[in-house]
Amino acid sequence: MKMIIAVIQDKDSSRLTDALAENNFQSTKLATTGGFLKAGNTTLMIGCNDESVDEALEIIKDNCSQREQMVAPISPMGGNADSYIPKPVKVEVGGATVFILPVESYFQF
Amino acid sequence: MKMIIAVIQDKDSSRLTDALAENNFQSTKLATTGGFLKAGNTTLMIGCNDESVDEALEIIKDNCSQREQMVAPISPMGGNADSYIPKPVKVEVGGATVFILPVESYFQF
Amino acid sequence: MKMIIAVIQDKDSSRLTDALAENNFQSTKLATTGGFLKAGNTTLMIGCNDESVDEALEIIKDNCSQREQMVAPISPMGGNADSYIPKPVKVEVGGATVFILPVESYFQF
Ligand code: NI
Ligand code: NI
Numbered sequence: 001m002k003m004i005i006a007v008i009q010d011k012d013s014s015r016l017t018d019a020l021a022e023n024n025f026q027s028t029k030l031a032t033t034g035g036f037l038k039a040g041n042t043t044l045m046i047g048c049n050d051e052s053v054d055e056a057l058e059i060i061k062d063n064c065s066q067r068e069q070m071v072a073p074i075s076p077m078g079g080n081a082d083s084y085i086p087k088p089v090k091v092e093v094g095g096a097t098v099f100i101l102p103v104e105s106y107f108q109f
Numbered sequence: 110m111k112m113i114i115a116v117i118q119d120k121d122s123s124r125l126t127d128a129l130a131e132n133n134f135q136s137t138k139l140a141t142t143g144g145f146l147k148a149g150n151t152t153l154m155i156g157c158n159d160e161s162v163d164e165a166l167e168i169i170k171d172n173c174s175q176r177e178q179m180v181a182p183i184s185p186m187g188g189n190a191d192s193y194i195p196k197p198v199k200v201e202v203g204g205a206t207v208f209i210l211p212v213e214s215y216f217q218f
Numbered sequence: 219m220k221m222i223i224a225v226i227q228d229k230d231s232s233r234l235t236d237a238l239a240e241n242n243f244q245s246t247k248l249a250t251t252g253g254f255l256k257a258g259n260t261t262l263m264i265g266c267n268d269e270s271v272d273e274a275l276e277i278i279k280d281n282c283s284q285r286e287q288m289v290a291p292i293s294p295m296g297g298n299a300d301s302y303i304p305k306p307v308k309v310e311v312g313g314a315t316v317f318i319l320p321v322e323s324y325f326q327f
């Protein structure tokens with residue numbers, strides 16, 4: 001038995017928990033702030049059997065990997081939109097920091 | 110030394126933390142959502158000596174086990190209460206998912 | 219690799235996370251209530267290399283140790299402030315409860 005602790009970005013959170021649930025992984029979401037990732041983040045605890053760790057990691061990777069996104073920057077002046085069309089810029093989003101902790105025993109009451 | 114992580118239902122939370130405190134177990138409550146249990150849940154971290162793990166588990170079991178409860182269902186129409194007396198239905202409440210993690214060292218400053 | 223879980227007082231929280239960040243430790247703050255310490259508390263998760271655990275503990279100790287503080291007590295009656303000057307009293311503030319957990323593996327996606 002292992003406890004997977006995954007710190008991910010808020011925006012990837014529901015996609016990941018849905019994908020985990022579809023594959024029969026149960027996760028608990030902890031409210032977290034600041035930290036390992038720059039933007040607002042979420043910490044998930046996932047309890048799983050030793051033989052399912054790789055599958056869980058694969059799901060986390062598929063849904064939360066760091067990637068580039070084009071975003072329209074906010075016009076610096078707020079001013080005359082007709083004369084100024086801001087170019088979209090690349091930003092990095094997503095990313096996951098994942099710790100696998102050993103579990104000595106597990107109970108369900 | 111062990112770290113007990115118990116995911117329980119919100120409704121069992123204060124009863125459990127009270128029972129733990131009466132038995133000299135210190136717990137920290139983490140705000141959590143979704144996850145291992147269907148209803149709103151709470152995660153408790155309990156640090157305890159190796160020889161006290163069984164006692165802590167007993168307290169969790171006594172206060173949070175899954176059980177059936179009779180609840181009056183909400184009238185589907187909201188309508189004429191005189192002519193419609195809803196039969197109470199059984200629902201499952203409570204339940205605890207508990208992980209025991211090894212602790213390598215412990216400090217108090 | 220280790221996971222340091224530190225339960226500290228809210229009032230020491232930003233000072234500690236700043237000090238950790240200056241020393242290249244990444245921490246995630248979990249919203250917590252009640253528990254190991256009497257006043258409102260915060261739980262930090264800090265992932266760190268085996269060889270950096272002592273340095274992280276030193277930073278936690280320096281920023282969160284239990285200490286005495288003089289506080290002006292609230293006048294019991296709210297009443298005549300001219301005739302009653304409350305003597306400051308010593309209270310204990312701060313304190314940290316720290317668990318070091320083993321980490322089996324660590325991933326960054
Ligand atoms: Ni195992
Ligand atoms: Ni031990």
Ligand code: NI
Binds near residue numbers: 219
């Ligand atoms: Ni290690």
